[in-house]
Amino acid sequence: MELGGHTMIKNKMNTKLKKGIFSAVAVVVLIAAVIAVNIFVTSKNYTVDVTANKIYSLSKQTKKILKGLDKEVTIYVIDKESSVNSSYAQVWKEYKKNSTKVKFVYKDPDLYPNFTKKYTDSSEEVANDSMIIKCGKKYRYVSANDYVSYSYGSDYSYSADSLQLESLTTEAINYVVSDSTPVIYTLSGHSEQSFDTSVTSSFEGDNYSVKTLNLLTEQRVPDDCSILLINGAQKDITKDELKMIKKYMKNGGKMYVFLDAKVENLTNLYSLLKSYNVEPQKGVVVETDASKYTQYPIYLLPTIESSDATSAQYNSNIYILAPSAKGLKDITEKNAKKNSSASDYTVTSLLSTSDGAYSKVNTDSATLNKEKNDISGPFNISVAVSDSTGGRMIVTGCTNMLLPDIDQAVSGANTDFVLNGVNYLAEQKSKISIRAKSLKTENAVVPAFNQKATLIMTVFVIPLVILAIGIGIVIKRRKL
Template sequence: MEGRRFKQGINTGISIVIFLGILVIINLISNRHYKRFDLTEAKIYTLSDQSKKILKSLKENLFLYGFFKEESEMKPKVTRLFEEYKTSSKYVKYKFIDPDKNPLMAKQYDVRSYDTIVVEYKGKREKVYIPEEKYITKAILKLIKSGKKKVYFTKGHGEKSIEEYGIGGISSLKERLEDEQYQVKEVFLMREGIPSDCDILAICGPEIDFIESEIKEIKKYIEKGGRVLALIDPGDFPRLSNLFSQYGIKIGNDIVVDLASRRFLGDAMSPMIMDYPYHQITKNFNLACLFSWARSVEAKRKHSENINVNPIAQTSLASWAEKDIFSVRRGYVKYDPGTDKRGPISLGVACEMEIGKKEEKKKARIVVFGDSDFITNKFLNFSGNANLILNTFGWLGEEDILISIRKKERENQPLTLTEKQGKIIFFIPVVVIPSVLMIGGLSICIRRRLKY
């Protein structure tokens, strides 16, 4: 009997040792191959592609200093966020400092309030007062970029304004560009011409055509290796159309109709884009974009050999380019095989060309879209609209680290129930479960009384 108990004890001890050994091995493996899984729909606990891309560009150590009280409720959340940055780059280091216990460090980093984050890189520092990825990445980007590219938006032709905060303005786009360290200004070409420090010239939704002297100014700018973004809505713009035609871009005199969008959005004049031919702007791009009252923009069949034109956004097969614009404006649309072009229809193209002689070669870049509404305050935050236009600016300015999918804002997701579902959720915990417990308890009591 005692021998059997001894053997059982030995077996139990060996089992415990083996189990502990397995735990140690798993722990060692997990430390070397750390992996977390974010199961939220918006991936709110995972760094965005843009943040990861920016972190990959680090060449030296980047320090994140969190000045939080020891008992701060925000500290666990910030710790998780710092861990995400650390696991994304070997150069990221972080440390928490209690300003009350270490006032000298707080003074050294000029920290005057609790819950402040200091980002330090190559001796330069930026403070962050809102402990969220958007603001930390913005501070990192500010430290690693050597300078700010200047973007000039044309005005004087009814273009959408960067100072307009209504639904038809593009003030939100201006803010997003400034977040990505661009300087954003307006320019009146007829009076000022194109400034010498202009990195990207943007033409956003003009209502009237440019005059000949302005066209010559833009052409001269392109021939020097300039970068131009043009968003041209349906309408009559012969001079602008002719200018871009010289660079292999055909702006159609039509309006795009998409029946697939009518099925999902109830509006055939608002094409939803999900087809992105391969290009650096749309590489790994998997978000839907919504345009409104757009025209076709495509590559010309014949253009100069030194010009490379590629489509970057196309409509569905259920679309077509409607030539009868007058009928569309009256609310009547019908596909005419004789005149209309069947989809998919290109709504945007990117053009790159080499300018100058071999010794002084420069690259000029042009992107043209057949719609300007998708970048307005009304549409900018729809799915992939902001990412598409910001990636476009990134490509035009050769800011490769800015071409990515940005962090999706966290949204409230209310649970909407039908009347029947509400009743079920009420009755199960309030009526059914208590009733089952009561019946079970009564049955046990009755059995015991009958037994004794």
């Protein structure tokens, strides 16, 4: 019996020993695996951005630009490397990871107090973490004061709105590696609407120079005009101006035209558009499909059509907001019956309404319901036209889409749409607008149909389902 007892104890001890050895080996293997993974991740410089708006990640557009670099770009950061803002450093780290052509050099202002003088205005105080981005002899100074944009709330509070570091850095890289700067001329002299400064800054950030043009004084479209832009003219162009613009377009010119839905009597301008197979319709477009508008039937959420100009936004689950828009119709077939040259112009829809949309001709009418003189849709809200000579034109029937509050409602998607159109006109395929990273919760644009469906579900359907389940349980218990 004693021998058997000793054997059992010995077996138990052996079992415990084996389990202990197994556990120890498992722990060692686990630690080794963790170390190996850590070494691998560190060697690959791999990080995961878990922020809601991916503020530390680079957009696909920036990565594409970085991979296409064929010139060395040096980014001088005015600070000690150990003192740089950690958030900025994390974003810049992604630039180094995605291109061997980008080099960062840190300049301690205490050690190099005069370094920035040849790159900045001598009267300007250079903030720490500011950048000087240089390629060859071309450079751009970017102040750290512009990295974060701020806004006032309804309660007059001042808070951080968005991180613009990626957009500013990529735009500066685009600028310094470009051999030339395209010029956008905005037409004046017809009470045109002015752009918000943020829009002009977006153009300039995409490496465009913006100038004003008065054809009555200049008597011609300048030779360096890359794009002629007309923004919501309230008065018609003259016949002489029409001739000058036609001459410019016949030589492969590019135009971007925004139309104000409230303005109708633009005979000469509309004749130019009609010659390009685009006919503006009278009135303001009213949408009947609740999934194609928000809040009001004239606050359109048009369909983004597939095209070269919309490739970055097509099928991307975003909305373009176009309030109080003018409808446009493709009249290629109509013009072809009168003029065989109509086929020289190809019209491509960029934004469109549903088939049930109509244009409210009497904009002073007390009702949005369709009336006798209203025009049946569907309509285009924006179109691109190309011709056989290389000329290009975009016509958009909405001047309100770039107003700050409208653009912010769709988190900058309207600005992206316009900038991508500008880049299409200028044949700058690699230059795609980089949106600032929001530091706030983004606005949700909800189509009217979804609003109604949500209301019905939460107020009626769900409570009724819960009530029915409760009644069923009570009846079942009474039967038991």
